[in-house]
Amino acid sequence: DQQVKQNSPSLSVQEGRISILNCDYTNSMFDYFLWYKKYPAEGPTFLISISSIKDKNEDGRFTVFLNKSAKHLSLHIVPSQPGDSAVYFCAAPWRGGADGLTFGKGTHLIIQP
Amino acid sequence: NAGVTQTPKFQVLKTGQSMTLQCAQDMNHNSMYWYRQDPGMGLRLIYYSASEGTTDKGEVPNGYNVSRLNKREFSLRLESAAPSQTSVYFCASSESRQPNQPQHFGDGTRLSIL
Numbered sequence: 001d002q003q004v005k006q007n008s009p010s011l012s013v014q015e016g017r018i019s020i021l022n023c024d025y026t027n028s029m030f031d032y033f034l035w036y037k038k039y040p041a042e043g044p045t046f047l048i049s050i051s052s053i054k055d056k057n058e059d060g061r062f063t064v065f066l067n068k069s070a071k072h073l074s075l076h077i078v079p080s081q082p083g084d085s086a087v088y089f090c091a092a093p094w095r096g097g098a099d100g101l102t103f104g105k106g107t108h109l110i111i112q113p
Numbered sequence: 114n115a116g117v118t119q120t121p122k123f124q125v126l127k128t129g130q131s132m133t134l135q136c137a138q139d140m141n142h143n144s145m146y147w148y149r150q151d152p153g154m155g156l157r158l159i160y161y162s163a164s165e166g167t168t169d170k171g172e173v174p175n176g177y178n179v180s181r182l183n184k185r186e187f188s189l190r191l192e193s194a195a196p197s198q199t200s201v202y203f204c205a206s207s208e209s210r211q212p213n214q215p216q217h218f219g220d221g222t223r224l225s226i227l
Contacts, residue, residue: 034215043117043219089156099169100146100158
C-alpha cells in the first residue's frame with residue numbers, strides 16, 4: 001500500500017496566482033519529506049524539503065507546510081510562472097530513515113497564461 | 114556538468130533477453146539508487162548502494178540484479194526480461210544515505226519488453 005499519497009493527478013492554475021499541491025502520508029515514523037519537480041523526458045530534480053521538527057520551510061517562491069497531526073504536507077508556489085508547469089512528486093524516506101525514497105504518484109501542474 | 118549519466122536512453126528487448134543498464138555519476142557521491150517509474154505511478158526503489166562495495170534490495174527488487182562497480186558506477190541487470198519490466202528506469206546519487214541529502218537523478222532509460 002502506498003505510504004505517500006497525492007490524490008490530485010492534475011491541477012490547473014492561472015499565471016501569477018498561488019499553486020497549492022497536497023500530499024498525505026501514512027507512516028508516522030517519517031521524519032523527512034521532499035518535493036521533486038519533473039519535466040517530460042527528464043529525471044526528477046530536487047525542489048525543497050522539510051524536517052518533521054519544523055512545520056514550514058521556505059525557499060524563494062516555494063514554501064512547504066507540514067501538519068504532523070493530520071499527516072499532511074503541502075507545497076505552495078507563489079506567484080506561479082509558466083516554467084512551473086511540470087509534474088510534482090512528494091517523497092519520504094522509504095523505510096522511515098535512510099536508503100532511498102518512496103514517492104507519491106505525482107500531480108501534474110499546468111500554469112495557464 | 115554531467116551529473117548522473119544513464120545509458121542507453123532507449124532500448125527494446127524481446128522477452129527472455131538480458132540487458133545491463135549503465136549509470137555513472139561525477140559528483141563523488143557515496144550513495145546510488147535505481148528506481149523504476151510506470152505510467153501514472155510514482156518512482157519505486159529497486160536497489161540501492163549506500164556506499165561503494167555495498168548493495169541492498171529496495172521495494173521492488175525481483176527480476177533485477179545490481180553491481181556497484183566503483184564509486185562512480187552502479188549498473189542494473191535484467192537477466193531474463195519480462196513484459197512487466199517495461200518501464201522508465203532512473204538512476205540517482207546522493208552524498209550520503211541520509212534523507213536530508215537530496216538525490217540527483219539521471220534522465221532515465223526507456224525500456225520496452227516485447
